[in-house]
Amino acid sequence: MRFQQIAAASKILSSHLPRMRRPNASRQVSSVASALKNSPIFRTMGLIGGKWVEAYDHHTLQVNNPANGELITEIPFMGTLETNDAISAASEAFKSWSKLTAAERSKYLRNWYDLIMAHKEELGQIITLEQGKPLKEALGEVNYGASFIEFFAEEAKRVYGDIIPTPLGDRRLFVLKQPVGVVGAVTPWNFPLAMITRKVGPALACGCTVVVKPSELTPLTALAAAELALQAGIPPGVLNVVMGNAPKIGDALLASPQVRKITFTGSTAVGKKLMAGAADTVKRVSLELGGNAPCIVFDDADLDVAVKGALAAKFRNSGQTCVCANRIIVQEGIYEKFAEAFSKAVQNLQVGDGFTEGVTQGPLINESAVQKVESFLQDAMSKGAKVILGGKRHSLGMTFYEPTIVTGVKCDMLLASEEVFGPVAPLLRFKTEEEAIQIANNTKAGLAAYLFTKNVQRTWRVSEALEYGLVGVNEGIISTEVAPFGGIKQSGLGREGSKYGLDEYLEVKYVCLGDMNRT
Numbered sequence: 001m002r003f004q005q006i007a008a009a010s011k012i013l014s015s016h017l018p019r020m021r022r023p024n025a026s027r028q029v030s031s032v033a034s035a036l037k038n039s040p041i042f043r044t045m046g047l048i049g050g051k052w053v054e055a056y057d058h059h060t061l062q063v064n065n066p067a068n069g070e071l072i073t074e075i076p077f078m079g080t081l082e083t084n085d086a087i088s089a090a091s092e093a094f095k096s097w098s099k100l101t102a103a104e105r106s107k108y109l110r111n112w113y114d115l116i117m118a119h120k121e122e123l124g125q126i127i128t129l130e131q132g133k134p135l136k137e138a139l140g141e142v143n144y145g146a147s148f149i150e151f152f153a154e155e156a157k158r159v160y161g162d163i164i165p166t167p168l169g170d171r172r173l174f175v176l177k178q179p180v181g182v183v184g185a186v187t188p189w190n191f192p193l194a195m196i197t198r199k200v201g202p203a204l205a206c207g208c209t210v211v212v213k214p215s216e217l218t219p220l221t222a223l224a225a226a227e228l229a230l231q232a233g234i235p236p237g238v239l240n241v242v243m244g245n246a247p248k249i250g251d252a253l254l255a256s257p258q259v260r261k262i263t264f265t266g267s268t269a270v271g272k273k274l275m276a277g278a279a280d281t282v283k284r285v286s287l288e289l290g291g292n293a294p295c296i297v298f299d300d301a302d303l304d305v306a307v308k309g310a311l312a313a314k315f316r317n318s319g320q321t322c323v324c325a326n327r328i329i330v331q332e333g334i335y336e337k338f339a340e341a342f343s344k345a346v347q348n349l350q351v352g353d354g355f356t357e358g359v360t361q362g363p364l365i366n367e368s369a370v371q372k373v374e375s376f377l378q379d380a381m382s383k384g385a386k387v388i389l390g391g392k393r394h395s396l397g398m399t400f401y402e403p404t405i406v407t408g409v410k411c412d413m414l415l416a417s418e419e420v421f422g423p424v425a426p427l428l429r430f431k432t433e434e435e436a437i438q439i440a441n442n443t444k445a446g447l448a449a450y451l452f453t454k455n456v457q458r459t460w461r462v463s464e465a466l467e468y469g470l471v472g473v474n475e476g477i478i479s480t481e482v483a484p485f486g487g488i489k490q491s492g493l494g495r496e497g498s499k500y501g502l503d504e505y506l507e508v509k510y511v512c513l514g515d516m517n518r519t
């Protein structure tokens, strides 16, 4: 099966959907955009073997601001040839990069981290410009993204092997850890920086080289980060960036025997195709796919903590994260009180352009994202659910959507069975702990889950029973570079971040040294 076949279902391919124009785009945003264009980190070409390059046929693709539809710039529409050259460059660079000591690679990564932090403001602005999230949240993403580079710069020095006690006196047994080789990294638009650094940081630390294909919706952050990697002295070919024709780039990465690993964050549909496509050359895969996060609020929860946690877990990035609370499952004794307090909190969320002070909810990424939200809501309402807040496009137009709360949601509604990826909070009701666990686990997804309770025994019982890779207890934001991030079931394979994140980029080699008794 080929990457090309799944274009329609893919998050990473949605770049080809048109974005509506909004005639009265704010002047403030336009001036940020023109100032950024003069920045040395504002790059608009692909990076292959240390050189900034156009698409070989000079075709381009537009990058637009989702908040006002304005054209930001054009980027190369690359495909098979450019990807193959990027793979060759990465393969060539691997020969020397993998031979450096961990301490040497660590220095390069540390330089890169320092430069990212020194350009935090500009990077944050680029994220807001092309992705739409509020600037404060974008600056938070820069910190988060940079933290993976810093963490893996340190962790690079701790890739230990083993000596195994030998069962035969004349032999010695060793385990070496070695880099897997060239890595193809396919990344999404919702975290244009952090999803790249979470992959490239550990890959480079281990001695791998990388070809990144960022989302065509948000390539400018990736290119700015790559420019900073060059400034940090990371040698040509170690980090390459190609973008444009996603199916062709994906196919080239899958087909190449030189690419030894694919790492992907995005939709489950695309992840499955990549996994199937990687079989031909038996590549390793790490997949961070969609979620359907339950957020369970028990009667014994602290109401304020639960409201604050659910708000953060649901409305971060306007509901556009794989770990966003997708189903808020509330026990009957606290249901009405929670619904009322949660509505009050959600009413305070300010929707608008991410550059406007005080805005907490930016636009959705594109028109098809809004249409998905609308169709899910329609489905829920036709089956008896009730909108108690929001429920329609925001008066700002474009892809702005009102923060929405829906009550009376049932498991058979799309809002509960699929990931809405937008600012809609469906509330479901339950009676017993067993029922909550049953509802929570009744999904193919298994990325993040949240629970709110003051009962310590329940915390353990429920955390252990939840079929999820990540569990937040009395906390709505749980992502950090020091903890393993990843899902079970159809939410993916492998872990990112933390010491476990390194294993994804390492081969384990056993060496048996024989004939020790010979003199």
Ligand code: SIN
Pocket: 190, 191, 265, 288, 320, 321, 322, 323, 479, 485
């Ligand atoms: C994601 O949405 O894929 C990542 C979210 C996170 O890192 O917290």
